[in-house]
Amino acid sequence: MNVPNVTRYIHAYKSAPWRIEIQWAGSVSLAVIASLMVGAMYLSVSSSTAVAGREIQELNAAMIANQQINTDLQTELATLTSSSTMEERALELGFRPVAPDEVEYLMVPGYFEPKPDILASAELPQMSAQTVPHEYSQSLLNWLDERISVPTRGIQ
Amino acid sequence: MRQQYARRSQALMYVIVLIALAIVVQMFRIQNSSEAAIFRQRASNYAYELKTYYPDRGEIYDRNGHLLAGNTIVYEVGVDLNAVQDVNAIATAVSAELGMDYAAVANAIQDPGEGISYVVLADYVDAENALNLQALKKALNDQAGEGVAGGLVGLEFKSHPHRSYPEKSLASNVLGFVSREGLGYFGVEEKYDALLAGSPVQVLVPTDPNKAFEIPRVPDGTTLVLTVNRDLQAATEKILDESLANYGAQNGTIVIMNPSNGEILAMAVSRRMDLNQFWNYGSIFDTASQFNPAISTPYEPGSVIKILTMAAALDSGSVVPGTTYLDTGAILVGGATIQNWDENPWGLQDMTGCLQHSLNVCMAMLSTNMGATNFYSYMDNFGLGHLTGVDMAGEAAGRLKLPGDADWYPVDLGTNAFGQGVTATPIQIMAAASSIANKGRTVMPHVLSAMVRDGRQYNVPAQFAGTPISESTATTLTGMLAVSLESEGSLALVPGYRIAGKTGTAQIPVNGFYDASQTNASFIGWGPVDAPEFMIYVWLERPSTSIWGSETAAPVFAEVAQKTVLLLNIPPDSIRQQIVAK
Numbered sequence: 001m002n003v004p005n006v007t008r009y010i011h012a013y014k015s016a017p018w019r020i021e022i023q024w025a026g027s028v029s030l031a032v033i034a035s036l037m038v039g040a041m042y043l044s045v046s047s048s049t050a051v052a053g054r055e056i057q058e059l060n061a062a063m064i065a066n067q068q069i070n071t072d073l074q075t076e077l078a079t080l081t082s083s084s085t086m087e088e089r090a091l092e093l094g095f096r097p098v099a100p101d102e103v104e105y106l107m108v109p110g111y112f113e114p115k116p117d118i119l120a121s122a123e124l125p126q127m128s129a130q131t132v133p134h135e136y137s138q139s140l141l142n143w144l145d146e147r148i149s150v151p152t153r154g155i156q
Numbered sequence: 157m158r159q160q161y162a163r164r165s166q167a168l169m170y171v172i173v174l175i176a177l178a179i180v181v182q183m184f185r186i187q188n189s190s191e192a193a194i195f196r197q198r199a200s201n202y203a204y205e206l207k208t209y210y211p212d213r214g215e216i217y218d219r220n221g222h223l224l225a226g227n228t229i230v231y232e233v234g235v236d237l238n239a240v241q242d243v244n245a246i247a248t249a250v251s252a253e254l255g256m257d258y259a260a261v262a263n264a265i266q267d268p269g270e271g272i273s274y275v276v277l278a279d280y281v282d283a284e285n286a287l288n289l290q291a292l293k294k295a296l297n298d299q300a301g302e303g304v305a306g307g308l309v310g311l312e313f314k315s316h317p318h319r320s321y322p323e324k325s326l327a328s329n330v331l332g333f334v335s336r337e338g339l340g341y342f343g344v345e346e347k348y349d350a351l352l353a354g355s356p357v358q359v360l361v362p363t364d365p366n367k368a369f370e371i372p373r374v375p376d377g378t379t380l381v382l383t384v385n386r387d388l389q390a391a392t393e394k395i396l397d398e399s400l401a402n403y404g405a406q407n408g409t410i411v412i413m414n415p416s417n418g419e420i421l422a423m424a425v426s427r428r429m430d431l432n433q434f435w436n437y438g439s440i441f442d443t444a445s446q447f448n449p450a451i452s453t454p455y456e457p458g459s460v461i462k463i464l465t466m467a468a469a470l471d472s473g474s475v476v477p478g479t480t481y482l483d484t485g486a487i488l489v490g491g492a493t494i495q496n497w498d499e500n501p502w503g504l505q506d507m508t509g510c511l512q513h514s515l516n517v518c519m520a521m522l523s524t525n526m527g528a529t530n531f532y533s534y535m536d537n538f539g540l541g542h543l544t545g546v547d548m549a550g551e552a553a554g555r556l557k558l559p560g561d562a563d564w565y566p567v568d569l570g571t572n573a574f575g576q577g578v579t580a581t582p583i584q585i586m587a588a589a590s591s592i593a594n595k596g597r598t599v600m601p602h603v604l605s606a607m608v609r610d611g612r613q614y615n616v617p618a619q620f621a622g623t624p625i626s627e628s629t630a631t632t633l634t635g636m637l638a639v640s641l642e643s644e645g646s647l648a649l650v651p652g653y654r655i656a657g658k659t660g661t662a663q664i665p666v667n668g669f670y671d672a673s674q675t676n677a678s679f680i681g682w683g684p685v686d687a688p689e690f691m692i693y694v695w696l697e698r699p700s701t702s703i704w705g706s707e708t709a710a711p712v713f714a715e716v717a718q719k720t721v722l723l724l725n726i727p728p729d730s731i732r733q734q735i736v737a738k
Contacts, residue, residue, distance in 0.1 A: 018162035025169055032176075046366075053365025060371055064209075068317055071212055071227045072283070078223035078322035083390040100651070100718050105727040107735060113725070 042140045204360040210316040214352040214377030216331060216344060218386040219419075219605055225331055225345070225431075227317040231286035234276045235265050240310030245296075249308055253289050254278050274312075280336060286313055321431035327389045329425045329448035330382070330548065330603060333434040341434075342447050344380065344603060346549035351607065353377035379608040383419035388412065391719045392424040395712065400426055403708040404700030405677070409450045410716055411582050415590040415682050415691040417618035418599030420546075421720075423450050444550060451546055454554035454579035455695075458662025459497075459514045459705070460680045461575035463637065464588055466511060468534035469522040471629040477507045477636055487517045487524075490566025494520045497661070512640035514659065520570035528559045528569050535572070537624035538588035539598060544621070546583050546601045554580040575662055576670075582693045585680060587621065592634055593656070593682040593691055595627040638685050648681055648710035650717045652728030657681025657713065659705035664698070674698050679709035683717065684729050690720050 013019060079085070138146070186192060216225035233254070235246060247262040254277075261277055268275045293308035300307075319334040332343025340349035359372045396408050412422040425448060429440045445452040469475045485501030487494050496502065496516050502509070510518035523531045536542075541556030556578050557564040571577045580588075583601050591598040600619040607614045625633075637656035641648055648657050660678035663670035677699050682691035694709040694716065702708050720726070727735070 018165075021162045021165055021169075025165055028169065028173070050365045053368035056368035057365060057371065060368075065315070067212070068227075068229050068315060071317060072229045074215075075223065075226035075228045075320045075322055078226055079320075081222075082322050082324070083222075083326055083386055084324070087390070098722065100722060103722065105731045107731075107738070 038140075045140055202363060205363050206358055207361045209357045209359060209372075209374040211353070211357065211374045212317050212376040213319060213334065213338070214379045214608075216352075217379070217381045218327075218384050218389075219382060219421075220385065220387075221381075222386040223322055224327060224382065224384075224386065226320050226322060228320040229283050229315045230279075230318040231281040231283065232276055232279045232314040232316065233281050233286060233289065234274055234312045234314070236310045236312050237265070237268055237273050237275060238310075240265060242307045242309075245307030246311050249289060249292055250277055250311070253285050253292075254281060280318060286315075289313070323386070324430045324432060325428040326386070326393065327384055327423070328428045328431050329450070330384060330389075330420075330423050331431060332447075332549065333429075333431045333437075335434065340549075342444075342550055343548045344382065347547050348378075348380060348604070351378040352380065375610075380604060381606040381608065381613075382603050383414075383421060383605040384423070384603060385421050385723065388720060388723045389422040389424065391723065392422040392716055393428070395715050395719065396424045396426060399696065399708075399712045399715075403677075403696055403702070403712075405696040405698060405708070407449070407697040409582055409693070409695040410712070411450050411586060411693045412716065412720055413586050413590070413599075413601055413691045413693075415586075415593035415599060415688045418587075418590065418601045419605065419618075420601055420603045421690065421724075423448070423603075425449055445552065448548065448550060449695075450582045450693075451544075451548055451551045452581065454552050454581050454584075455676055456576055456578065456662045456665070457580055457582075457585055457678055457695075458575040458660035458676065460585055460589075460658050460660035460678050461578065461580075462511060462514060462519050462573070463592060463633065463658045463680070464535065464538050464540075465519050465522055465531075465573040466507065466636070467538075467592055467625050467629060467633050468531060469526060470507075470633055471625040472526055472530055472534070474522060474526050475507055477632060480504055480506050481510075481518065481521060483515055483517055485517065487520045487570065489520050489524055489570030490568070492567040492570070494567075494570045508636045508640055508643075511636055511658065512643050514574075516574045519573040523569050523573035531569060531573070532556070532558055534624060535578075537622060538591065539584060539621060540578060540580055540588065542584075544583055544587040544601050546587075547604050551583070552581055554578075554584055556580075575660060582678075582695055586691055586693050588624075589680055589682070590691065591622075591624050592630045592637075593688045594630070596623050596625045596630045598622050598624060634685055641681075646710055647706065648679060648713045648717075650683065650714050650721070652730070653683050653717070653721060653726075654685040654729055655681050655683040655717065656685050657710075659710055661703060661705040673703065675703040675705075677703070677705035677709040679705055679713040681713050681717070684726070684732065686729070687732075689724065689726055690717070692716050692720065 212227050215223060215227070218224055233250065240246065243262055243265045246265060247258050250256055250261050251258040256278065264275050264277060289308075289311065290313055293311055296307045297309070318336075321328075321331065321333075328343075330343050332341055332345035332347075334340050334345050340346040340352065345352065357374050359374065361372065362368075362370045392410050392412060396410050399405065400408050407426045408424075409426070410422070410424045411420065413420050427440060427446055429436055441447055470477070481504075483496070483502040483505050485496055485499065494516055497514060502513055502515055502517075505513070505515065505518065507518075509515075526534075535556055536558075541554060541558075543551050543553045545551075557568055557572070559569075568577045587598055587601050590601075598621040600621050602616065602619070604616050606616060634656045637658060638654055641655060641657055646657075646659075648659070649655060657680055660676070660680070662676045662678070663672055664674040664676060665671070666674065675698065677694075677696045679694045680691070682688045692713050694712045696705075696708050696712065699708040721728075726732070
């Protein structure tokens with residue numbers, strides 16, 4: 001291929017106005033598509049966050065309700081095993097209080113009386129700012145900022 | 157041709173850009189219009205919701221993990237006036253289930269007042285009643301068919317916790333109770349009200365799901381673990397009730413404490429109330445001090461004070477156990493004659509005999525020999541006239557008159573020595589006597605063993621209030637008290653266990669004069685003597701079968717002590733000493 005021909009083709013390509021226009025149209029379309037994609041992603045993340053937030057609200061309400069039910073059941077159990085109830089049941093079953101002279105003490109080498117277990121109400125995990133992942137609270141821009149700034153901070 | 161296409165493309169591009177620009181401009185215009193500001197303002201009104209949280213009040217357990225005070229679910233029954241359709245149906249159902257007046261319910265719904273959209277019909281409704289109403293509402297809804305509202309539409313139920321006492325009246329004097337407003341009254345409930353907390357809290361909760369992390373955390377109250385042993389408490393209350401009947405006493409108090417660390421193991425009083433029905437308080441108690449006389453009712457304890465007088469005399473060096481004196485049956489102090497309880501002379505006595513026969517003359521001699529300054533200094537160090545700091549609400553300090561007080565007379569130096577003219581609560585005398593049982597150190601009585609918060613348990617260490625006497629004095633006196641009980645064959649003795657103790661019979665002042673027929677019978681004792689694990693105080697008010705503490709309070713002490721060693725697994729001295737030897 002000779003050089004004058006190549007130069008001519010390049011000149012012809014550059015000077016063709018429709019090519020320039022297509023370049024412009026393409027660029028604008030690309031920008032629009034990119035914006036649409038970012039927008040769609042933002043909408044997607046926002047809706048996911050909203051759904052997750054709603055779930056958190058519902059779970060929180062359920063957690064409080066369950067906690068109340070547990071406490072209620074615990075109290076009911078304590079009522080069923082109260083001192084007077086247990087004594088009545090023991091007497092019905094034919095047991096009677098032991099007399100001091102009926103007790104025989106035995107020495108068991110190595111035995112230590114176990115310490116009582118205190119049955120405090122189970123601590124349910126409480127929601128707080130520290131336990132919620134960032135993904136549920138940060139915006140897309142925050143996320144991008146984090147992604148961009150993390151390597152920079154890493155270098156520092 | 158290509159140029160034509162290019163122009164068309166260009167035109168299309170301009171059109172698209174114009175449309176896009178128009179959209180953007182319109183967006184900005186709408187966002188910044190006055191209407192948008194109004195909408196934003198309206199939206200902000202719904203951004204937060206005022207909610208009432210009912211955190212659980214901290215539970216109260218005994219030392220072995222038995223629940224003494226917990227929480228149960230009750231319901232607030234109300235009507236959403238915007239949703240209600242059939243007033244008569246709601247009024248009928250609610251009045252039938254909750255026993256309310258039909259007209260009052262109907263009137264509350266129909267005439268709620270201006271601007272009210274929700275009416276509370278009843279609160280603290282039992283779960284059973286509330287669930288019955290909920291089931292009825294659901295049944296009527298199902299019956300009405302799809303898309304049609306049932307008759308009880310608008311009837312709303314809100315659950316919230318409410319204080320509950322599974323053991324009912326057991327240890328009611330120790331626990332106290334919680335009103336519907338969430339305030340603790342008496343006992344532990346009042347003393348630790350701030351810790352137990354659990355009061356309803358109104359907070360703003362974001363409705364925006366994106367702000368879910370802002371949902372406030374309302375912490376539950378602190379759980380308390382008491383030193384009280386539930387089974388021992390129940391047994392002590394039972395023995396007390398039987399004793400009142402057996403000895404015809406009007407009231408009674410029994411306290412069991414570990415003298416080495418001040419842990420109160422049981423505290424029984426004769427007047428108790430079912431804490432789940434705290435509204436009966438007024439019909440059970442005439443005064444607040446009757447709720448827990450063990451800490452709130454000072455009285456003249458009589459001869460149990462003699463152990464403190466003897467401790468002071470021994471510690472100050474005024475006497476030794478073998479010191480003798482000739483008891484003539486009377487002594488003159490401050491111009492008044494003090495006599496023995498039987499008004500007879502007891503001849504030559506040593507200090508053990510003085511305690512064994514509970515001789516008033518001996519005690520008056522000791523206090524006068526010590527001198528007022530020395531004697532009252534010891535009594536003050538023992539804590540008489542001061543609060544012990546026991547961690548229950550409503551403690552009273554009692555009264556120890558001192559020289560210089562307007563109502564102190566020289567004769568008081570003699571009478572105070574055997575427990576007349578001085579008032580103290582059972583817990584004060586126990587705290588004072590703990591110094592004798594505990595090698596000279598006075599313990600601070602307490603009922604709180606541990607606190608549990610956020611899954612962590614914080615134990616409460618033993619605290620000591622001072623050292624009024626030396627260890628040798630304490631050991632010597634304990635031995636003398638044990639011998640005096642054994643020598644007289646006291647009804648307080650417990651087979652297999654060496655016990656130290658002292659009876660008390662105090663005449664009750666009536667209209668300014670002591671009535672010989674009405675007494676307060678008391679006994680304080682502890683054991684096993686070589687390593688005390690329990691100290692028991694018995695107080696019977698006005699026993700009618702016998703006025704003497706030695707015939708009423710002493711056998712009650714023995715019964716309680718026998719139950720205590722069984723429930724606390726304290727083996728008899730011989731076996732325990734074998735274990736120690738090995």
